[in-house]
Structures are given as C-alpha cells and as structure tokens.
Amino acid sequence: MKYIIFGGDGFCGWPTSLHLAAIGHEILIVDNLSRRKIDDKLNSNSLTKITSPEERVKVAQKIVGDISFVELDISTEPDRLRKLIRNFQPDVVVQFAEQRAAPYSMLGDSERRYTVDNNISGTHNICSALIDEMPSCHLIHLGTMGVYGYSKAFGAIPEGYLNVKINETKKDVDILYPANPGSVYHLTKCLDQLIFQFYAKNWGLRITDLHQGIVWGVNTDQTIKDEALVNRFDYDGIYGTVLNRFLSQAANGFPLSVYGTGGQSRAFIHISDTARCIELASKSTQYSEGNVQIYNQVSEVKSVLDLAKIVSEKFGVEYELIQNPRNELAHNELQVSNYGLRSLGFEPITLSDGLLEDVKTIASCTSERFLRENVLTSPKWR
Amino acid sequence: MKYIIFGGDGFCGWPTSLHLAAIGHEILIVDNLSRRKIDDKLNSNSLTKITSPEERVKVAQKIVGDISFVELDISTEPDRLRKLIRNFQPDVVVQFAEQRAAPYSMLGDSERRYTVDNNISGTHNICSALIDEMPSCHLIHLGTMGVYGYSKAFGAIPEGYLNVKINETKKDVDILYPANPGSVYHLTKCLDQLIFQFYAKNWGLRITDLHQGIVWGVNTDQTIKDEALVNRFDYDGIYGTVLNRFLSQAANGFPLSVYGTGGQSRAFIHISDTARCIELASKSTQYSEGNVQIYNQVSEVKSVLDLAKIVSEKFGVEYELIQNPRNELAHNELQVSNYGLRSLGFEPITLSDGLLEDVKTIASCTSERFLRENVLTSPKWR
Numbered sequence: 001m002k003y004i005i006f007g008g009d010g011f012c013g014w015p016t017s018l019h020l021a022a023i024g025h026e027i028l029i030v031d032n033l034s035r036r037k038i039d040d041k042l043n044s045n046s047l048t049k050i051t052s053p054e055e056r057v058k059v060a061q062k063i064v065g066d067i068s069f070v071e072l073d074i075s076t077e078p079d080r081l082r083k084l085i086r087n088f089q090p091d092v093v094v095q096f097a098e099q100r101a102a103p104y105s106m107l108g109d110s111e112r113r114y115t116v117d118n119n120i121s122g123t124h125n126i127c128s129a130l131i132d133e134m135p136s137c138h139l140i141h142l143g144t145m146g147v148y149g150y151s152k153a154f155g156a157i158p159e160g161y162l163n164v165k166i167n168e169t170k171k172d173v174d175i176l177y178p179a180n181p182g183s184v185y186h187l188t189k190c191l192d193q194l195i196f197q198f199y200a201k202n203w204g205l206r207i208t209d210l211h212q213g214i215v216w217g218v219n220t221d222q223t224i225k226d227e228a229l230v231n232r233f234d235y236d237g238i239y240g241t242v243l244n245r246f247l248s249q250a251a252n253g254f255p256l257s258v259y260g261t262g263g264q265s266r267a268f269i270h271i272s273d274t275a276r277c278i279e280l281a282s283k284s285t286q287y288s289e290g291n292v293q294i295y296n297q298v299s300e301v302k303s304v305l306d307l308a309k310i311v312s313e314k315f316g317v318e319y320e321l322i323q324n325p326r327n328e329l330a331h332n333e334l335q336v337s338n339y340g341l342r343s344l345g346f347e348p349i350t351l352s353d354g355l356l357e358d359v360k361t362i363a364s365c366t367s368e369r370f371l372r373e374n375v376l377t378s379p380k381w382r
Numbered sequence: 383m384k385y386i387i388f389g390g391d392g393f394c395g396w397p398t399s400l401h402l403a404a405i406g407h408e409i410l411i412v413d414n415l416s417r418r419k420i421d422d423k424l425n426s427n428s429l430t431k432i433t434s435p436e437e438r439v440k441v442a443q444k445i446v447g448d449i450s451f452v453e454l455d456i457s458t459e460p461d462r463l464r465k466l467i468r469n470f471q472p473d474v475v476v477q478f479a480e481q482r483a484a485p486y487s488m489l490g491d492s493e494r495r496y497t498v499d500n501n502i503s504g505t506h507n508i509c510s511a512l513i514d515e516m517p518s519c520h521l522i523h524l525g526t527m528g529v530y531g532y533s534k535a536f537g538a539i540p541e542g543y544l545n546v547k548i549n550e551t552k553k554d555v556d557i558l559y560p561a562n563p564g565s566v567y568h569l570t571k572c573l574d575q576l577i578f579q580f581y582a583k584n585w586g587l588r589i590t591d592l593h594q595g596i597v598w599g600v601n602t603d604q605t606i607k608d609e610a611l612v613n614r615f616d617y618d619g620i621y622g623t624v625l626n627r628f629l630s631q632a633a634n635g636f637p638l639s640v641y642g643t644g645g646q647s648r649a650f651i652h653i654s655d656t657a658r659c660i661e662l663a664s665k666s667t668q669y670s671e672g673n674v675q676i677y678n679q680v681s682e683v684k685s686v687l688d689l690a691k692i693v694s695e696k697f698g699v700e701y702e703l704i705q706n707p708r709n710e711l712a713h714n715e716l717q718v719s720n721y722g723l724r725s726l727g728f729e730p731i732t733l734s735d736g737l738l739e740d741v742k743t744i745a746s747c748t749s750e751r752f753l754r755e756n757v758l759t760s761p762k763w764r
Binding site: 078082108109112113116117120121124125129130132153154155156162163164165166167168169171172173175178179181184187190194195197198202268278327350381382 | 460464490491494495498499502505506507509511512514535536537538544545546547548549550551553554555559560561563566569572573575577579580584585709763764
C-alpha cells in the first residue's frame with residue numbers, strides 16, 4: 001500500500017515509516033522539520049546523534065525499503081499539500097505532524113499559538129484536501145490519552161465513546177468521551193476529535209484516531225540496522241517523556257526527578273509498539289461509515305512513582321520528589337481499555353521486556369550530549 | 383466600561399457597538415473588513431446601502447457615543463492584537479469576528495480552510511493575549527444554537543451543559559452538551575467551546591458563550607438615527623439568514639424559497655435583541671470561576687414552513703418548496719431553554735412585533751440592489 005507519513009522525521013513518525021517500509025509498503029515522508037528547528041530555539045538536543053533527513057532516508061532506501069521524503073508544511077502550504085495527495089494517491093495517510101509536547105505548548109503566548117495554529121490547521125488541511133482529492137483514503141491520526149483527562153468522574157476509560165443515560169429522556173446513548181485536556185497541546189487533540197467527527201459524518205471520510213499513551217524507548221528493529229537510522233531521543237523537560245527522562249538520568253548517574261508526589265497514573269507504550277499499532281490500525285476492517293474509529297494505543301498503566309522505583313532499583317540511582325510544574329491531580333487512579341488493538345493482534349511490549357536494551361543505547365551515547373540543565377526546563381502551568 | 387468589539391463592522395457587531403455606545407460605554411471596533419471583501423468575491427451585496435467603516439464611525443461618534451475603529455486581523459496579526467489589548471485595557475471584549483455563514487464554509491476547500499483558520503486562530507489569539515495582557519477582562523463570544531445539533535436524542539436543549547448518568551459508575555454529572563455541528567462553520571463554534579473550557583479551567587479567564595439563534599431584522603433604535611448608520615442586510619443564499627431571505631423576496635414580490643419540507647425547527651432572535659443580550663451578559667454576576675457561562679440567546683422557536691406561512695400571509699406572496707442543499711433532518715422538534723438571559727431581564731421581541739417595521743426598510747431599498755439570482759446561491763453540503 002501507499003502511505004504518506006506526515007511528521008515522518010519525528011520520534012514516532014520515523015520508526016513507523018521504517019517499520020511500514022520494511023514490511024513492503026511504499027512510504028512518502030512529509031515533514032516541515034519543525035522539531036529539529038525547535039531544538040535550535042530551545043537549545044535542546046537529541047541524546048542520540050540523528051542524521052539529516054536526506055541522509056537517513058537515503059540509507060533507509062538502501063537497506064530497509066521504499067521511502068522518500070518531501071519537506072512541506074501542511075499547515076501553511078495547503079495548495080502544495082493538495083497537489084502532493086493528488087499526485088501520490090495514498091491508500092493511507094498517517095498524521096504525526098502535530099506539535100507534540102504539552103510543556104512546549106505551555107511556555108508562553110507564541111508557543112500556545114503555534115501549537116493551536118499548526119495542529120488544527122494542519123490536521124484540518126489534510127481532511128479538507130482528502131475529501132476532494134482522495135476520498136477513499138484512510139486517515140490515521142495520533143491522538144493522546146490526555147483527551148480523556150485523568151479524573152475518576154467517568155469510571156474506567158473506554159475507547160473514545162462513553163455510554164451514558166440522558167437524565168431527561170432516560171435514554172442510553174454513546175457520546176464522544178467528554179474532553180478534559182490538561183494543556184494547550186492536549187486541547188488541540190480534543191479539537192481534532194470534533195473535526196474528525198464532522199468529516200466522517202458529512203463526507204464519510206474514513207478516520208482512525210489512536211489515543212496513545214506516553215511513549216518510551218528509542219530503538220526498533222529497523223532503527224538499529226545502521227547508525228544513520230537511529231531514532232531521536234529527547235530527555236529534556238520540554239520534549240522528553242517521563243520514563244525517557246528517568247532513563248537518561250539513570251544512564252548518566254543522576255537522581256530521577258519525580259514531579260509532585262509521583263501519584264499520577266499514566267498509560268505507557270514502547271516506541272516499537274507505536275509503529276506496530278499503526279500497521280494494525282491500517283489493516284483493520286472494524287469500521288462503520290460515518291463514525292470515527294477510536295482505539296487506545298497503550299500497553300500498561302503505571303504511576304510515575306512506580307516508574308521511578310523500577311528504574312531506581314534496576315540502575316542503582318536515587319529518585320527525588322520535586323515541585324510539580326504542571327496543573328494536574330497529585331494522585332489519580334487509571335483503568336484503560338485497549339481491547340480494540342488487542343482484538344487486532346496487538347501484543348504489547350511491557351516495561352520489564354524492553355528496559356535494558358534501551359538503556360544500553362542511551363548509556364552508550366557520549367555523556368557530553370547529555371546536558372543536565374536541560375532536564376528540568378518545564379514551564380509552570382500557571 | 384471599555385469594550386473592544388471584534389467584528390464590530392458586521393451585521394451583529396455594528397448595532398451592538400452602537401447600542402453599547404448609546405448607553406455610555408467606550409467602544410473600540412476592531413475589524414479586518416473581511417465581510418465586505420467577501421461581498422466582492424461572491425458578487426453579493428447588502429440590500430441596504432452601508433457606508434464605509436470610517437464614515438459610519440464618524441457619524442456614530444457625533445450622534446451616538448464614544449466609538450472608534452481600528453482595522454486589524456486578529457487571526458493573522460496576533461502581535462498587534464496583544465499591543466492593542468495592552469494599550470486599551472478593555473473591561474469586556476466581544477468576539478463577533480468569526481466567519482459566520484454555514485453555506486460559505488461549505489463552498490469548497492479554501493472556504494472550509496478560511497473558516498477554520500480564521501475562527502479558531504482568531505478566537506484562540508484573543509484568549510492567549512488576554513491571559514497575559516488583561517487577565518481580568520470578560521470575554522463574551524457569539525456561539526450558535528447549531529453546536530447542539532437538532533436531533534431529539536438528548537431531549538430539550540439546556541444552556542450549554544447536559545445532565546447525564548454515567549452508566550458504569552451510576553453517577554450524575556453535568557457535561558458540556560455533546561457537539562453535533564451541521565457545517566464547518568458550526569464545527570468551529572464547537573471547537574471554540576473546548577478552547578474556552580480550557581482557558582477558564584487553567585487560567586480562570588472569565589468567559590460567556592452566547593449560543594445565538596438565527597438572527598433576523600435589520601434596524602435597531604440606533605441604526606435608524608441617520609442614513610450613514612444603517613445596518614447591512616444580507617439576503618443571498620450564502621449570508622442571508624432564512625427569515626431575511628423571505629422578507630427580501632416578499633418585499634420584491636417573489637415567492638419564498640423554502641428548503642426541503644420546511645419542517646426544520648430553528649430558534650430565532652431579532653437583531654435589536656442581539657445587542658441588548660450582549661449588554662445583559664456583560665452586566666451579569668452569574669459566574670463561577672473556572673466555568674464558562676453559557677446562555678442560549680434566542681427568542682422563539684418556529685419551523686421554516688411556519689415562517690414562510692407568516693410572511694406569505696402578511697405580504698400576499700406565495701412560497702415554494704425547493705430541494706434542500708443542506709445535509710440536515712427534514713423534520714425536527716426543538717425545545718430550547720433561554721432561562722439564563724430571561725433571569726437577567728431579557729424580554730424578547732417576537733416575530734409579530736418587529737416584522738412590519740423591518741419590511742418597510744427592506745421595501746424602501748431600491749429594487750436594483752436586489753439581485754434575484756443571488757437568493758439561491760447556497761452550495762450543496764455534499
């Protein structure tokens with residue numbers, strides 16, 4: 001099949017592109033390279049030494065499969081986007097090209113605006129182009145578990161839709177799970193859901209929204225094939241996800257920084273599973289026209305403190321509780337359904353399986369790439 | 383009090399600006415004049431002969447009250463917007479500056495994109511600027527009854543929030559009414575609601591969202607004071623609202639064009655009441671921090687066929703049923719709460735009160751400004 005991977009140069013997009021190419025698909029990566037540019041702006045860096053998009057695509061084309069790359073900004077170049085879809089005629093497009101960090105979206109006015117403008121216009125431009133240029137194409141979007149919020153008010157977290165009784169009419173209905181975002185970034189993923197709902201309803205566009213947990217890890221079977229294919233690894237307070245921050249601290253012999261009490265329960269998934277789940281979602285036949293198919297793309301639930309303890313014990317480093325910059329519950333319980341992807345064959349990698357391999361990679365990165373002052377750069381939420 | 387009226391040159395914004403100035407407030411109109419520019423693009427026109435923004439503001443300043451005008455695009459000039467808020471220090475800002483026509487938003491790719499980009503970036507830019515520059519300011523936004531959709535699935539339409547029982551936990555909760563937009567335009571108003579929810583929750587921004595019915599009429603006590611103050615009157619298939627289209631057809635002796643069966647029930651409000659409701663909302667003390675205050679800004683419910691019959695009888699013209707270009711239910715019942723604004727003192731003008739006065743104005747417009755071919759220009763929804 002022919003895939004366009006929007007944001008295919010990024011942390012999730014790159015290994016997904018490699019995985020899909022490796023199993024025989026034709027991949028076109030479309031990326032505006034904004035993540036690389038933000039590194040310059042924030043003085044942050046990937047702990048692994050990633051190669052240029054041209055270089056990594058050249059090597060992938062040689063040893064992995066059919067991958068090409070176009071630099072294009074889907075939010076500001078809608079006409080080029082339309083032409084590209086018309087010419088390439090994708091069977092599936094995967095939308096990873098959203099600004100993906102909650103802390104980045106809370107830095108200030110320009111970052112709030114960039115996150116909203118880039119994410120909403122970009123995702124909407126894809127939908128609007130598809131209904132005219134390739135209405136049979138399947139759009140797969142990376143959402144986030146954060147759209148649900150983490151309050152216990154609504155019970156265990158189902159997959160996208162919540163069954164409620166309307167008290168006035170006494171009728172039971174499934175509604176889109178009431179949005180409760182915790183940052184401007186999460187807000188944009190909630191807005192996306194409504195865009196998808198309308199495009200599916202009015203034009204029958206086929207859409208799968210994957211509400212992903214917090215991704216950890218760095219390598220996949222493909223990224224380790226050649227130095228030039230290595231995936232990026234963020235460990236800073238803005239783009240580093242919590243477990244990856246812990247792993248980089250552990251690998252460099254520093255105590256783990258736990259926000260608040262560490263009582264926040266979250267759902268996690270390994271980067272290799274992200275790539276596999278996209279494959280499963282695009283092969284799925286679970287679909288009814290007019291309805292967005294929503295899956296929770298998660299492997300397991302842990303509290304932040306549990307994570308810290310696991311890493312601490314395994315690698316012999318301490319952890320310390322620090323003031324939480326975020327505006328979130330100090331403690332929450334979390335129960336998440338991931339029945340949908342499991343029914344498609346998803347067998348998650350759990351923390352215990354993957355931890356050691358990934359830390360070896362991280363530890364082998366020269367210590368001069370680890371900038372300790374970058375670990376605690378998260379802005380305060382208010 | 384000091385008000386900024388975003389979109390203050392438009393159909394609702396202009397009479398609201400005049401009304402608030404007339405009762406002693408200081409008004410700054412901010413508008414990008416896009417509605418006037420769209421007229422050029424669509425070959426459409428106001429049936430009334432509106433003067434330039436500079437001219438009408440000059441006359442208003444002389445005979446109505448303290449009004450000034452700045453041309454500025456809030457969606458593409460966020461830095462100028464911030465400076466303006468910092469310098470003017472408004473007590474209230476009213477957001478009318480969204481592309482407001484459902485048919486326009488369904489014309490094609492560029493109109494879909496303009497509606498999303500302009501409305502979402504514009505509204506979000508206001509929120510993002512306010513929390514930094516004027517966090518005590520009250521933001522009043524014009525939403526639409528269309529966010530609720532018109533299905534009977536959830537019973538009578540409450541004001542913003544719906545009481546449901548979560549079937550898993552058996553708990554009763556109020557949730558934001560599940561969005562069910564009928565066009566890209568309506569979709570943007572649903573997206574706005576989530577932006578407001580997050581800005582109210584995280585930063586305590588005070589926000590009132592007014593879900594307005596379909597506006598009809600043209601004049602208010604202020605717009606009739608001088609020829610130069612006349613309000614715009616749209617009668618075309620893109621920007622003309624249904625009753626105004628009927629009135630212009632009646633005034634020009636043509637049969638009324640009813641979409642589909644006319645069984646669509648909708649909520650209506652007169653343009654004078656729009657202005658008064660903004661005043662009531664800005665004086666209201668019904669507000670709890672962290673929650674968006676939502677009112678339904680409507681006067682009465684009628685079916686489209688009822689409207690046609692009233693106008694037909696009053697003015698002796700026929701009506702005809704034509705194919706419905708929209709994707710909507712052929713028939714729906716509608717029951718809408720407007721308790722909130724009534725509790726603040728709102729006494730609606732009903733159809734029978736205002737109809738004759740408005741039609742006199744419309745009939746007095748020279749018939750050469752009425753372009754019959756513009757009445758049925760609505761695009762098909764799919």
